[in-house]
Amino acid sequence: LTNASRHAYLVARFGDIYAQERLDAETLLRTYISDMEMVQRIIYIAAVEAFHAAKMAYRHFKMRVRKTLSLGHSGPESLEDTVLDYIVRHEDLYDVQASVNEVIRSMNINPKISFPPEIDFIVISSLIRELCRVAFSMQTLIPPLDIAFGTDGELFNETKYRRSFDSDFTAPLVAYHVWPALIENDVVIVKGEAVTKRGALVRTFIKGCIKGSHQT
DSSP states (O other), X not given: OOHHHHHHHHHHHHHHIIIXXXXXXXXXXXXXXXOHHHHHHHHHHHHHHHHHHHHHHHHHHHHHHHHHHHTTOOOSSOHHHHHHHHHHHTGGGSOHHHHHHHHHHHHXXXXXXXXXXXXXXGGGHXXXXXXXXXXXXXXXXXXXXXXXXXXXXXXXXXXXXXXXTTSOTTOOBEEEEEEOOEEETTEEEEOXXXXXXXXXXXXXXXXXXXXXXXXX
8 A cells, every 4th residue: 555545544544533433432431421521531631642652652663673674674675664664564563452551551640530430441442442553553654643732721723623512612722622633744634623611721720629639
């Protein structure tokens, strides 16, 4: 497959995950958590952590492949091209379960999200697994694809996000994110989704204080 065809497939797959697996995970989480905001925060953080874990795994995988292939490399392709070609042809060697485990560990210590004690984030492992697979494959593209950085209370940017239906459409600040934007060379190619509300910074501060008091 060419770089262009893989690019088109992976962008479409990212959209499919948003439309299908994300909603499946949302429905599943709603059986345990009544707070819709918390459910959406959990899914967004799962997506962010999945990309982080997959990118780290890709870097380590690439280093091992380069070390192995450099021993017998003689051209005519450059070593970098040979390494990338090998990874594309052997993506099945990616230990996606290790990335899923890393994502769940990170989510367990994230102060912005919480889960009933009798349940574990592993219940959305299928969503996390698909996100890790797509994120890993996106690193093999030239240029690679990534997700945009987002933070609570940031100024809403119409080029990066569309507002959720339950947003205050006159509010200028992001209360929280539902889905990350996809970027290529720092340019948004697929919009994410965010919730905007009046007093977003105040709400975020108060929730942080309440959670902090519960943990101490």
